[in-house]
Amino acid sequence: MMHDVQVEVEPDSGADVNVMDEYQYRAYKNRTRDGTELLESKTKLSTLQTSLKVKGEFIRTVRNATRGIKTKIIMIKGKTNSPQLIGKKTLIELGMLQIKEDGTLKEPNELGIQDGNKRRYREHSFKISDRVIFKQEKRNKWSTAYELEPYIIYEISGSSIGAQRKSDERKVFRDSSHFKLANNIDIPNSNDKWRDRILMHTKQNGDKHMVAQRRREMPIRTRRAPARFRDYVV
Helix, strand or coil, X not given: CECCECCCEEECCCCCCEEEEHHHHHHHHXXXXXXXXXXXXXXXXXXXXXXXXXXXXXXXXXXXXXXXXXXXXXXXXXXXXXXXXXXXXXXXXXXXXXCCCCCCCCCCCCCCCCHHHCCCCCCCCCCCCCEEEEECCCCCCCCCCECCCCEEEEXXXXXXXXEEECCCCCEXXXXXXXXXXCCCCCCCCCCCXXXXXHHHCECCCCXXXXXXXXXXXXXXXXXXXXXXXXXXXX
């Protein structure tokens, strides 16, 4: 039932919104005792073959035997060959649809994923505010496995770690395998170190193990006149 009118509807768990065509809207408007104001809609609808022209929307209370909710109904131009569609969200709110990703609505059988094959998160001992060092890409044989400047953990989500570098406030969000605990490690300042000077000359888009070389300078050779001109007198 829609508000005070008994209407025929078709549940559609694949639809994101509730839809009726303009002929169904006119029939409903003539039967209801309360005025139905059609509002402008910014919703865009389409099927696999074509797009549907939306003429407006209105708010109505949709009821079944046990529940009722106020929901938005989209009115489209033309005539459809089906009853009014009730979308997934409305079906769930009315208690007409229930979805469980783990499949517990049915009795388990031997074809399901066994406990030993279920995906498990990588266990780690990191905590918020821990000091860690971040794994970096090895560019040449002088590169270290981890960045020398530490990060501070500000977020933990399962096996993923969010950390921020203090100097430039750079943030990274990676799997815990990319971090190493550095609370008790003395990490020296790497400014003006020989390794940093070498990495400055490393080619970024070339061979990771090649260092850019300067152009070779050849010595300037003194040019002498040929021997046949020795006895030449001007």
